[in-house]
Amino acid sequence: MTNSVVEAPPAQVPDELTPGRSRWHGLRPFLPLVALVVAAIVPYSTVNLPGFFEGPLNSPGTLQLLAICLVFGGLAAGYDLLFGRTGMLSFGHALYFAAGVYGTDVLVTRAGLPLWQAALLAVTGGTILAALLGAVALRTVGIAFAMVTLAFAQVGAIVVARDFKLGSGEGLTGGEEGLPLDVSGLPAALVGVTNTVNLYWLALAYLTLVVFVVHRVSGSPTGRVLAGLRDDERRIGVLGLDPYRFKLVAFTLAGGLATAGGVVYCLIVGGASPHVTSSELTLSLLVMVVLGGPGTRWGPVLGGILYMYLDHRLTAFGSSDAVDNLPAFLSHPLSQPLFVLGTVFVLAVYFFPGGLTSLRSRLTPLLTALRRR
Amino acid sequence: GSPQDTASGGGDGAAPVKVGLVYSQSGPLASYGKQYIEGFKAGLDYATKGTGKVGDRKIELTEADDAGDPAKAVSAAKDLIGKGSKIIAGSTASGVALQVAPIAAQNKVLFISGPAATDAVTGANKYTFRSGRQSYQDVVTAKSFIGDATGKKVVVFAQDGAFGDANEAAVKKVIGGAGATVSSVRAPASATDFTPFASQIKAAKPDLLFVAWAGTTAPAMWQTLDQQGVLASTTVVTGLDIRASWPTFGAAGSKISFLSHYFDGASDTEAAKAAKAKIPGGTLDLFHPDGFAAAQMVVRAVSEGGDDVDKMVKALEGWQFDSIKGPMTIRAEDHALLQPMYQAKLSGSGTTFTAAAQKSLTGDETAPPVTQMKG
Amino acid sequence: MLATRGLTWRIGEVAIVDSVYLDLAPGEFLGVIGPNGAGKTSLFNLITGLRRPTEGRILLDSEDVTALPPHRRARLGLGRTFQASSVFGSLTVRENVRLAVQAHRGGSMKLWRRAAADREVAAAADAALDRVGLHHRGAALAGTLAHGEKRKLEIALLLAGEPRVMLLDEPMAGVSAEDVPELVEVIKSLTGDSGRSVLMVEHHMDVILELADRIAVMHHGALLACDTPETVMANATVQEAYLGESL
Amino acid sequence: MSTLVLLTLTGLGLAALYFLVASGLSLVFGLADVLNFAHGLFLGVGAYATWWAADNLPGAGSDGFGFVVAVAFGVLAGTLVAVLVELVLIRPLYSRTIEQVLVTVGLSLAGVALLQATWGADARPFPRPSWTREVTGVLGANVPNAGLLLIVAAAVVLGGLLAFLHWTRYGLVIRAGVENREMVTALGIDVRKAFTLVFAIGGAAAALAGALGGVYFGTVSPGQGGSLLIFAFIVVVIGGMGSVVGSAYAAVAVGLLQQFVNYYGTSGLGDICVVGLLAVVLLLRPQGLAGKVATA
Amino acid sequence: MSVEPVLAVEDLSVRIAGLHILQGVSFTVAPTGVTVLLGRNGVGKTTTLRAIVGLTPRSGEVRGTIRMGVQSLLARPTHRLVRGGLGYVPEDRCVFAGLTVAENLRLAERRGSTPAYDKVFALFPELDRRGRQRAGSLSGGQQQMLAIGRVLLNDNRLLLVDEPTKGLAPKVVTEVAEVLERVAESVPVLLVEQNLAVVRRLAKDAVVLSAGKVAWTGNAQELLLETALTKSLLGVGSGEVHA
Numbered sequence A: 001m002t003n004s005v006v007e008a009p010p011a012q013v014p015d016e017l018t019p020g021r022s023r024w025h026g027l028r029p030f031l032p033l034v035a036l037v038v039a040a041i042v043p044y045s046t047v048n049l050p051g052f053f054e055g056p057l058n059s060p061g062t063l064q065l066l067a068i069c070l071v072f073g074g075l076a077a078g079y080d081l082l083f084g085r086t087g088m089l090s091f092g093h094a095l096y097f098a099a100g101v102y103g104t105d106v107l108v109t110r111a112g113l114p115l116w117q118a119a120l121l122a123v124t125g126g127t128i129l130a131a132l133l134g135a136v137a138l139r140t141v142g143i144a145f146a147m148v149t150l151a152f153a154q155v156g157a158i159v160v161a162r163d164f165k166l167g168s169g170e171g172l173t174g175g176e177e178g179l180p181l182d183v184s185g186l187p188a189a190l191v192g193v194t195n196t197v198n199l200y201w202l203a204l205a206y207l208t209l210v211v212f213v214v215h216r217v218s219g220s221p222t223g224r225v226l227a228g229l230r231d232d233e234r235r236i237g238v239l240g241l242d243p244y245r246f247k248l249v250a251f252t253l254a255g256g257l258a259t260a261g262g263v264v265y266c267l268i269v270g271g272a273s274p275h276v277t278s279s280e281l282t283l284s285l286l287v288m289v290v291l292g293g294p295g296t297r298w299g300p301v302l303g304g305i306l307y308m309y310l311d312h313r314l315t316a317f318g319s320s321d322a323v324d325n326l327p328a329f330l331s332h333p334l335s336q337p338l339f340v341l342g343t344v345f346v347l348a349v350y351f352f353p354g355g356l357t358s359l360r361s362r363l364t365p366l367l368t369a370l371r372r373r
Numbered sequence B: 001g002s003p004q005d006t007a008s009g010g011g012d013g014a015a016p017v018k019v020g021l022v023y024s025q026s027g028p029l030a031s032y033g034k035q036y037i038e039g040f041k042a043g044l045d046y047a048t049k050g051t052g053k054v055g056d057r058k059i060e061l062t063e064a065d066d067a068g069d070p071a072k073a074v075s076a077a078k079d080l081i082g083k084g085s086k087i088i089a090g091s092t093a094s095g096v097a098l099q100v101a102p103i104a105a106q107n108k109v110l111f112i113s114g115p116a117a118t119d120a121v122t123g124a125n126k127y128t129f130r131s132g133r134q135s136y137q138d139v140v141t142a143k144s145f146i147g148d149a150t151g152k153k154v155v156v157f158a159q160d161g162a163f164g165d166a167n168e169a170a171v172k173k174v175i176g177g178a179g180a181t182v183s184s185v186r187a188p189a190s191a192t193d194f195t196p197f198a199s200q201i202k203a204a205k206p207d208l209l210f211v212a213w214a215g216t217t218a219p220a221m222w223q224t225l226d227q228q229g230v231l232a233s234t235t236v237v238t239g240l241d242i243r244a245s246w247p248t249f250g251a252a253g254s255k256i257s258f259l260s261h262y263f264d265g266a267s268d269t270e271a272a273k274a275a276k277a278k279i280p281g282g283t284l285d286l287f288h289p290d291g292f293a294a295a296q297m298v299v300r301a302v303s304e305g306g307d308d309v310d311k312m313v314k315a316l317e318g319w320q321f322d323s324i325k326g327p328m329t330i331r332a333e334d335h336a337l338l339q340p341m342y343q344a345k346l347s348g349s350g351t352t353f354t355a356a357a358q359k360s361l362t363g364d365e366t367a368p369p370v371t372q373m374k375g
Numbered sequence C: 001m002l003a004t005r006g007l008t009w010r011i012g013e014v015a016i017v018d019s020v021y022l023d024l025a026p027g028e029f030l031g032v033i034g035p036n037g038a039g040k041t042s043l044f045n046l047i048t049g050l051r052r053p054t055e056g057r058i059l060l061d062s063e064d065v066t067a068l069p070p071h072r073r074a075r076l077g078l079g080r081t082f083q084a085s086s087v088f089g090s091l092t093v094r095e096n097v098r099l100a101v102q103a104h105r106g107g108s109m110k111l112w113r114r115a116a117a118d119r120e121v122a123a124a125a126d127a128a129l130d131r132v133g134l135h136h137r138g139a140a141l142a143g144t145l146a147h148g149e150k151r152k153l154e155i156a157l158l159l160a161g162e163p164r165v166m167l168l169d170e171p172m173a174g175v176s177a178e179d180v181p182e183l184v185e186v187i188k189s190l191t192g193d194s195g196r197s198v199l200m201v202e203h204h205m206d207v208i209l210e211l212a213d214r215i216a217v218m219h220h221g222a223l224l225a226c227d228t229p230e231t232v233m234a235n236a237t238v239q240e241a242y243l244g245e246s247l
Numbered sequence D: 001m002s003t004l005v006l007l008t009l010t011g012l013g014l015a016a017l018y019f020l021v022a023s024g025l026s027l028v029f030g031l032a033d034v035l036n037f038a039h040g041l042f043l044g045v046g047a048y049a050t051w052w053a054a055d056n057l058p059g060a061g062s063d064g065f066g067f068v069v070a071v072a073f074g075v076l077a078g079t080l081v082a083v084l085v086e087l088v089l090i091r092p093l094y095s096r097t098i099e100q101v102l103v104t105v106g107l108s109l110a111g112v113a114l115l116q117a118t119w120g121a122d123a124r125p126f127p128r129p130s131w132t133r134e135v136t137g138v139l140g141a142n143v144p145n146a147g148l149l150l151i152v153a154a155a156v157v158l159g160g161l162l163a164f165l166h167w168t169r170y171g172l173v174i175r176a177g178v179e180n181r182e183m184v185t186a187l188g189i190d191v192r193k194a195f196t197l198v199f200a201i202g203g204a205a206a207a208l209a210g211a212l213g214g215v216y217f218g219t220v221s222p223g224q225g226g227s228l229l230i231f232a233f234i235v236v237v238i239g240g241m242g243s244v245v246g247s248a249y250a251a252v253a254v255g256l257l258q259q260f261v262n263y264y265g266t267s268g269l270g271d272i273c274v275v276g277l278l279a280v281v282l283l284l285r286p287q288g289l290a291g292k293v294a295t296a
Numbered sequence E: 001m002s003v004e005p006v007l008a009v010e011d012l013s014v015r016i017a018g019l020h021i022l023q024g025v026s027f028t029v030a031p032t033g034v035t036v037l038l039g040r041n042g043v044g045k046t047t048t049l050r051a052i053v054g055l056t057p058r059s060g061e062v063r064g065t066i067r068m069g070v071q072s073l074l075a076r077p078t079h080r081l082v083r084g085g086l087g088y089v090p091e092d093r094c095v096f097a098g099l100t101v102a103e104n105l106r107l108a109e110r111r112g113s114t115p116a117y118d119k120v121f122a123l124f125p126e127l128d129r130r131g132r133q134r135a136g137s138l139s140g141g142q143q144q145m146l147a148i149g150r151v152l153l154n155d156n157r158l159l160l161v162d163e164p165t166k167g168l169a170p171k172v173v174t175e176v177a178e179v180l181e182r183v184a185e186s187v188p189v190l191l192v193e194q195n196l197a198v199v200r201r202l203a204k205d206a207v208v209l210s211a212g213k214v215a216w217t218g219n220a221q222e223l224l225l226e227t228a229l230t231k232s233l234l235g236v237g238s239g240e241v242h243a
């Protein structure tokens, strides 16, 4: 009974482990590459997508939004390594993301390190933190594991909120007000609105890295073991593999990827705020993964991008004239971004149980039926 | 197009001036944000004499919601700057103000922070100004309640975190510096039950208790302080929050000495009358003055500086003007906004409470110490 | 090869497995019978390390493995099947067996190699599937197999690990009458050659009699007898407590 | 001495509040296996409905019998919302636990935003009998009456839930239904009804907690439910999933720990201690204090 | 078969997840005695029984007719069918692991009839003794006893039993066979069974499935007597039948 909450997420056979059989089989390996190239040249386009973005694609506002979306796409893909592919429900993933955000920020702003050193230290530190805490938390399973990771993350949140003092009386983390990033030591290419495009490319690089790593790992022998762990941990043990070790590897790897995401996010937003330590962030990662389709290659990425897009754009939607002109009983709720987001999410879970990526398999019979006519 | 294009501000004499307002339309601080924008519009009307124009250039407002989230605020600010806004104003939450300020400096645009009370905005950088009060000014007002501080025992009761830290530090400096012994009782902002803290305060037997508490748990906190007899045994000072919160003080309300940034009736200036006439409902509240002053500053900046941000900064530094609260001064050294503050008493019961000013302090009396400009 | 010394597992006051001394010689086939609830599966769980004994020791090649976790024992060549089929339901049948092969051959901790590229693993897996006659179901999700097919997959997983000591928990339960002889052949072929030892729980007496060199009888957690099939079958207590009057 | 008494009694009052919130959560989680993030919403509905009824419902008020009517209305509203949520959102997703949990996450986001859209983000004064604002002297300590009220209510709820689980078959049906829903129907039982009932009871308990929480805090605000929920989760998990009695023990442990550490230790330590307690309990006894040993 | 059958299955087709598992299965169950459903692993025996009690997974699609007397069973919810006297012993036992033995039995009580505990405990004294043990910790055979026992607690009009002797000790197999024999005197039974000795002892009629279709129906004893027939249908010689 204890375990059932974390029973393997809606079974998805990892793409990597099943042979492709579509007509596009020959082309498919190149599709991600095409997508990457398209994403990389977006900033050269002045196309205006009214309603979707406030300005042309290459305007700093749009690029900033896209950069945030891409980071969260990567973050969700990393989280899926835990949740969708190994069946571990962690409620504390925000901690490692926050370690990246605050680690970079504190090291740059308070310790005055150059960015590359700060980033390297932060990622190393975050990975080690994940390894240590994972080593402890993985002594439990199921919902207990979820709660222990939540507890660790909560301690992280409390530490950030407490704003421990340095000798000089300056708080380390800035408490609830957060800590703006001191950009004076940063490469000029990462500072200023006109350079938002570089942040965008950075985010794209991060996303590519995560997708590549996750894809590679889940197609590897280790990934096969992780998929087995999702179904039956006891069996893995009897086959002669130590479940604990493999789970720890997945946990550490996911933690490290999240920390790297934190570093990038810190640069994009230009600071850290306690928002990133909250358990809501982990929950929203879960939401992203499920929205997209757990255990699939592109589902979590799409879920993450879509979620963040909605999260940001709905604030504009809520205050738009279209909404304001509605009768009060509609316009009031609709002007609450969280209301719309929550509703969209409920509907998504309800109508696309396998996530966005299941749309394809759901639509295929329909399309073939149409084609036959 | 090139990836590093940004729209230019337009040097054309009659082109509208783009002003971006990034504040909380939703989220926990939505009601503060609402007052701010009402105040801003009234202020703009007042400062442009109803035309909405400076010279023959129209002030074109673009509003964006940050929902209290710095990341959203930064995105919105970048978007606005990218589209040619040379002026960003707003920031309901301190965390937001602190993260938007560097963006302004990096891109050399004017930033006028709103209700965010953190002291750190003052002197943050050359391009950052504030249109509201700061924590330090609250504390100086609190000090005025004990007269001669020498030998007095003062306790600060504040929540954990930067807001509490700032208040505690300010009290130590202001009241402690005047000869009082200051100690503090801190509680997590998420605390549910306040009895342990009330007991600690009571055991300390202070002459003055300064409470710095924000958030929805405040009513429970006051009730506990009242029930445990803290309010009856000492002078308790705290900041007066927005009108809607007054009834939540309940019976405790009349036992507290309030320092106030603003409440309806605290001043009777020209600007206050104009604002009252303009805002929906006709009753001024805590953050209307912040929006109002921000609009006045925007108009000043545009009329003196045109499209040149450095000229705008010059025009604002040292500027004295009359706003809702009375005479205000933008201190040139660190952009602190010197302004009157008030002592107030609350009376009434049920859902109808009224505040009455006991005393008002001038901008000089409540001036924070000058800080070093950081960037 | 495998030996237990006074192996005991108690829950509260009740001894589920009661001071069992068992010796399994290399190449030996030992059948285990006993009434339902006698403690046969529990004995397997103790030997494979899924449960910790309250007393006693387990020796594998005269090495004490009592304190080792399941996976360490498996690496020493201990393999088992489960009474209630336990396969990786969301993986395909083929992938199930490949996982088992890979676990046995090592190299599972390779994060950066393409699993599908390993031809040897694939070939070994297909061989194991062939042997139990599940080749045609290779692409099906293991979770959707019919009951009997899952039993066969269990055995394929075991085969893939090439264990030296095999613990089979009722491999024939639910296998259709037609397929029993086939599976019996498979199991027979496992033991004949390589000096592998087998410990098999089974309620099909004909199967046990055909395969076992010796038969151990469990009753109320204790080992009642451990002898040649003839002697055991002649035992009155066994007749009375386990076999009853035959149909 | 009086400090000790005061801290103990107020700690118990806090524990009672936690238990009231946790009881419904624990019931729904333990029986129906749904980690209900929308529980905070049910709480909010109960609180706002009570608040609304006291001013607008004929016969209801903020004092005496009128207050009882208002609370009853609040509980009814919470129950109705819970039943609706179960029927419309949870039921179609049965046996897809993760998705059920996620639907409740979405619901909690949307629901709280809806409360805020309707009644604003600010806290509103809560109508309550004047005696609940007063204190009772116990051995020299001024114990708030609201805390005492919570303790009594928690005891009543605890008794009621235990009776429900003991004297009716529903507890059994639902526990079995979580394990294998199909098989329960194959025994001739309409398991869907039982699940709806559990949600109804969970919603009622939450709404009651919301209303009494309003009395305790003196205000209602949209986020109130959510902030209590974290501690309720901790209580449920420490207590052992689904064990109502376990939740009661855990609530007392958490309430007293928080209260005493907050007094004797430095600020913030109380929360860290509670989180630490959670981690320690789970690492030593993953099934929680009163939880049953997990099946192998 | 002159008498009206208690259950008539006609042209039953089941598709699950795109697989055509049953392809037009038709047979009847006589109002007395045991009808046995035979066939190799994976031919669809379990699928047939589950379709009758209405437990086909949601992704599945059922066509054809299933009638008990004049009443059509399709499209009626499982719990109604069971309350109406259709007892089902599933293949995987499906005891509730987290509940005690006594709770498992209590759950099976149906409203309106007095549960026959004495009958069940007389058959399986083990269940009485282990009342407070969690069913998940029972041995495999004990779980099987519980699964059978809880159906016998109530009066039934038809019993569907899926491989009841699987995993039982020979002695208990004999006992269960006796139990079913006695039960079948009053209640018709549709039995899936791999143990041909049990089939020989119990079965009156037999239905043999092969790859989702009915390959043979008729008298069970005849089937078992004809070596050639058993060999071709079930793949076993009659020598093994006697095992």
Ligand SMILES: Nc1ncnc2c1ncn2[C@@H]1O[C@H](COP(=O)(O)OP(=O)(O)OP(=O)(O)O)[C@@H](O)[C@H]1O
Residues within 6 Å of the ligand: C011, C016, C034, C035, C036, C037, C038, C039, C040, C041, C042, C043, C083, E133, E137, E138, E139, E140, E141, E142, E167, E169
């Ligand atoms: N956790 C437990 N608590 C109490 N009793 C237990 C527990 N686990 C097992 N048992 C009991 O121990 C006994 C042995 O069970 P085991 O599964 O080993 O039997 P078995 O010999 O494999 O029987 P079968 O042939 O039916 O599979 C059974 O009576 C069972 O009820």
Ligand SMILES: Nc1ncnc2c1ncn2[C@@H]1O[C@H](COP(=O)(O)OP(=O)(O)OP(=O)(O)O)[C@@H](O)[C@H]1O
Residues within 6 Å of the ligand: C144, C145, C146, C147, C148, C149, C174, C176, E016, E017, E019, E021, E039, E040, E041, E042, E043, E044, E045, E046, E047, E048, E057, E091
């Ligand atoms: N949910 C499902 N999804 C996909 N295929 C299924 C599903 N359930 C059953 N099948 C397939 O239907 C076929 C028949 O299964 P069924 O369980 O009815 O066989 P059976 O005759 O009872 O076999 P056994 O003797 O092994 O119990 C099998 O090939 C099985 O793989």
Ligand SMILES: [Mg+2]
Residues within 6 Å of the ligand: C040, C041, C042, C083, C169, E139, E140, E141
């Ligand atoms: Mg067994």
Ligand SMILES: [Mg+2]
Residues within 6 Å of the ligand: C146, C147, E045, E046, E047, E091
């Ligand atoms: Mg079957």
